[in-house]
Amino acid sequence: MKSSVVRVDPQTPQRDAIERAAAILRAGGLVAFPTETVYGLGAHALDPNAVRKIFAAKQRPGWDPLIVHVRDLVMARPLMKRVLPQFELLAGRFWPGALTLVINKAPQVPAEVTAGRPTVALRMPRHPVAAALLAAADLPVAAPSANQFGRPSPTRAEHVVEDLGDRVDLILDAGPTPMGVESTVLDLTQSPQVILRPGGVSREDLEKILGEVSLASSVSDELAAKGLHGPGMTTKHYAPRATVELFEDARSQASRADELRRAAKRVGIVDTSGNPEQLARTLFAQLRELDAQEAEVILCVLPPPEGVGLAVRDRLLRAAGVAAEKPTRDGQDSRE
């Protein structure tokens, strides 16, 4: 089966396309749709068979839980065991938007969605196409990023076609996604709360409301340090096919590029000339593009770990095959 791709206006999506997509979701099918972060691969979150199709299409391991997307707080509340005041506060401030909240789940949320965990990750997206789809379908939609597991997340419908083009019932194409990195995942079941994944909502903005928020780090800082100037060594995530090498400044990148070229390596360099928001918007597309050009080594200068820069650094470290660093309070890397 080849997926149908339907173009929709990103601001005011066509009614018939949205209705068609909503009908597919209600019937237990798969729809890829744009959010303000990246494209998602959606299925009816309360239908275990539909959810299993997501794992099969992405070749995603069964232990990795999915985010459930909701139309509004009214749809979110019955999915939780208990509605926490902190949930109300954060959703009130940041929804719709790039913040995913992890909360204890209600029994009606199937184990397939949460990978057997007692918690569920909830997000209300801001993108008009995602919002229209959730309203029309009138059901919670489980959706991971619509890439093949382990590939960079899709920021354009073309990326979805590349990775999953024959495994999705419908792809809604609204052009490039506005933010380009995934949502921030915040765990509200731990006290104090922990950022499980930095993303589109900055740590600084969360801390204005919550006070100090810590950042989960999955491997040691020593491993993160080895990710600089060297090939990756742990399991890759968000990974292009090339080796990724990271630098704190343009000069060290330039001398490494010279060295590699003298050794006749095909070098690809990520364009970091804009601000961190621009880099966030284009990073995944750039990694895919450099792969397509058959770069053997991809070089990139890391943005400072502030604002969306923290999320961009996280994705780059993962692309290099190391998990995220854990910055200290003064913004310095603990690597240093």
Ligand code: TXA
């Ligand atoms: O921006 C986004 O978050 C995009 C768009 C489509 O909404 N979605 C996305 O989903 O990036 P995915 O599946 O690629 O990443 C979801 C992350 C994973 O790291 C997963 O482990 C974590 O959220 N997650 C989901 N449910 C969780 C839970 N109950 N507890 C802890 N982490 C959870």
Ligand code: MG
């Ligand atoms: Mg993903």
